[in-house]
Amino acid sequence: MEPNDQPEKPVISTKVDAFFLSVYDIFRFISRFFREVLRPPFEVQEFIRQCFMVGYKSLALISLTGFITGLVFTKQSRPSLAEFGATSWLPSLISIAVIRALAPLVTALICAGKVGSSIGAELASMKVTEQIDAMEVSAINPFKYLVVTRILACTVCLPLLMSYTALVGMMGSYLDIHLNEQTSITAFFAKAFANISFLDLFSSFFKSVCFGFTIGVVSCYQGFNASQGTTGVGKAANVAVVISMFLIFIEEIVIVQIINSIR
Amino acid sequence: MKTFTPEIDWDDVVISIRGLFKSFGSNHVLRGVDLDLHKGENIVVLGRSGTGKSVLIKIIAGLLKPDAGTVNVLGQEVPALGTAELRELRLKIGFCFQNGALYDSMTVGENLAFPLKRNDPKMTADQRRRLIDIVLDAVGLSQTINQMPAELSGGQRKRIGIARTLILRPEIMLYDEPTAGLDPITCTEINDLINEVQKRFKTSSIIITHDLTCARTTGDKIAVMKEGKFIRKGDFETVFSDNSDELIREFYDYNFTQ
Numbered sequence: 050m051e052p053n054d055q056p057e058k059p060v061i062s063t064k065v066d067a068f069f070l071s072v073y074d075i076f077r078f079i080s081r082f083f084r085e086v087l088r089p090p091f092e093v094q095e096f097i098r099q100c101f102m103v104g105y106k107s108l109a110l111i112s113l114t115g116f117i118t119g120l121v122f123t124k125q126s127r128p129s130l131a132e133f134g135a136t137s138w139l140p141s142l143i144s145i146a147v148i149r150a151l152a153p154l155v156t157a158l159i160c161a162g163k164v165g166s167s168i169g170a171e172l173a174s175m176k177v178t179e180q181i182d183a184m185e186v187s188a189i190n191p192f193k194y195l196v197v198t199r200i201l202a203c204t205v206c207l208p209l210l211m212s213y214t215a216l217v218g219m220m221g222s223y224l225d226i227h228l229n230e231q232t233s234i235t236a237f238f239a240k241a242f243a244n245i246s247f248l249d250l251f252s253s254f255f256k257s258v259c260f261g262f263t264i265g266v267v268s269c270y271q272g273f274n275a276s277q278g279t280t281g282v283g284k285a286a287n288v289a290v291v292i293s294m295f296l297i298f299i300e301e302i303v304i305v306q307i308i309n310s311i312r
Numbered sequence: 313m314k315t316f317t318p319e320i321d322w323d324d325v326v327i328s329i330r331g332l333f334k335s336f337g338s339n340h341v342l343r344g345v346d347l348d349l350h351k352g353e354n355i356v357v358l359g360r361s362g363t364g365k366s367v368l369i370k371i372i373a374g375l376l377k378p379d380a381g382t383v384n385v386l387g388q389e390v391p392a393l394g395t396a397e398l399r400e401l402r403l404k405i406g407f408c409f410q411n412g413a414l415y416d417s418m419t420v421g422e423n424l425a426f427p428l429k430r431n432d433p434k435m436t437a438d439q440r441r442r443l444i445d446i447v448l449d450a451v452g453l454s455q456t457i458n459q460m461p462a463e464l465s466g467g468q469r470k471r472i473g474i475a476r477t478l479i480l481r482p483e484i485m486l487y488d489e490p491t492a493g494l495d496p497i498t499c500t501e502i503n504d505l506i507n508e509v510q511k512r513f514k515t516s517s518i519i520i521t522h523d524l525t526c527a528r529t530t531g532d533k534i535a536v537m538k539e540g541k542f543i544r545k546g547d548f549e550t551v552f553s554d555n556s557d558e559l560i561r562e563f564y565d566y567n568f569t570q
């Protein structure tokens with residue numbers, strides 16, 4: 050039964066074949082996630098630890114970025130509104146911008162950078178130093194312990210972080226409005242939320258869930274399938290961030306289209 | 313070329329491999345491997361870098377799937393096993409990785425407790441602690457229990473790796489280059505440890521190495537791999553008495569005539 054020496058012929062071309070194979074591989078990865086996430090035993094402790102890591106890694110950066118985004122957006126919008134004497138509309142304009150678009154996107158991009166790269170690098174280095182194989186041979190399911198917990202943590206934490214970003218962004222905006230128009234905080238928030246519908250909140254939450262899932266899946270996939278050697282680690286981290294960000298923008302476009310057609 | 317065809321006694325054989333083939337793309341790594349490991353025996357696998365020694369033991373542990381051939385471990389056909397059965401079987405196989413493969417986010421103690429916690433959730437912390445003390449004592453590193461893997465030397469890491477596999481009480485040990493990259497004194501210590509494990513824990517082992525001292529002190533039998541096949545099997549003297557093969561001659565000269 051000597052295997053023959055002919056290299057296999059590609060169906061279309063080597064590159065196109067490889068692309069479709071990797072798409073197929075990612076779908077298998079995702080379906081394995083859904084199969085294993087529902088099957089006990091659940092790795093609760095590791096899941097909580099990962100949630101903490103996701104929050105802890107990105108909280109400082111998100112606080113700063115969220116606050117500045119709100120502040121700067123308010124500052125930049127004021128002159129245009131002032132031309133029509135409509136600066137009193139600022140709170141509702143800002144809240145729509147922040148809650149509908151900025152908070153989910155800013156949170157997702159920052160997490161893709163911070164969390165995606167660290168998951169990618171961590172799993173890849175475990176892969177190349179054979180720690181994942183070591184789990185496998187001591188009858189531990191590494192997919193369940195490492196991948197499922199991380200994907201879940203990203204999916205759960207992103208909406209929470211997004212809510213936090215939105216709040217901090219509104220605070221930034223309030224600071225600027227308070228300094229210029231002396232609006233009180235209750236009046237500011239009353240105006241800000243007057244134009245926010247349930248659909249807005251729901252769509253932002255939904256987007257964040259999708260973004261979190263994407264970051265988790267992409268970075269775990271890259272780490273878990275890293276090629277041998279230490280260059281594989283850097284590559285996995287890098288590719289995890291780039292692909293996550295790319296997919297986040299694509300999803301943003303698609304989800305906004307869908308929500309707008311419902312509205 | 314001498315061929316070694318032992319009579320198979322199924323009560324006695326723990327691993328039996330026949331006609332094993334494995335390729336990665338056009339790289340044909342294993343080309344017809346036959347091997348029997350008997351109960352309580354240490355087999356040393358010798359061969360140059362890249363001949364597929366690691367691939368062979370990864371197939372035995374079910375980490376890689378063979379292209380053709382049978383791999384029978386403790387009466388079970390490894391490539392045909394489902395996830396749950398493979399998990400059962402793996403508890404009986406201890407796999408020592410080339411560089412220890414310790415979980416570097418955990419301390420030594422946590423590294424040892426981890427497989428126990430996952431595989432026997434009912435075990436109490438006290439029982440775990442006792443087992444950890446036993447295996448750490450067996451590898452002579454009790455004082456490192458609270459250290460991180462990054463703080464250990466290469467030899468210590470390998471010994472902790474051995475301890476971590478021993479803690480599940482395996483029947484078969486697979487050592488991937490246990491002495492590579494270590495100084496001669498540490499090598500001797502590891503060789504003694506392998507022999508002690510064989511006696512104390514009653515294991516059968518496959519030991520992969522380039523090091524003939526290790527082969528001579530730990531191996532009951534030597535198997536020499538070349539171009540994806542075993543070209544010779546037998547005890548140390550038999551294998552090296554006939555140096556008509558270039559690989560065997562060079563191996564011997566390199567290790568013993570300097």
Ligand SMILES: Nc1ncnc2c1ncn2[C@@H]1O[C@H](COP(=O)(O)OP(=O)(O)OP(=O)(O)O)[C@@H](O)[C@H]1O
Nearest residue numbers: 336339341359360361362363364365366367368489
């Ligand atoms: N997962 C893999 N994917 C592709 N090729 C692989 C894989 N694992 C091993 N190989 C190839 O198989 C061949 C044998 O590798 P293996 O690691 O078994 O060598 P080895 O005999 O253990 O060598 P060393 O003594 O250096 O450890 C190598 O050419 C390697 O490139």
Ligand SMILES: [Mg+2]
Nearest residue numbers: 365366410488
């Ligand atoms: Mg090897």
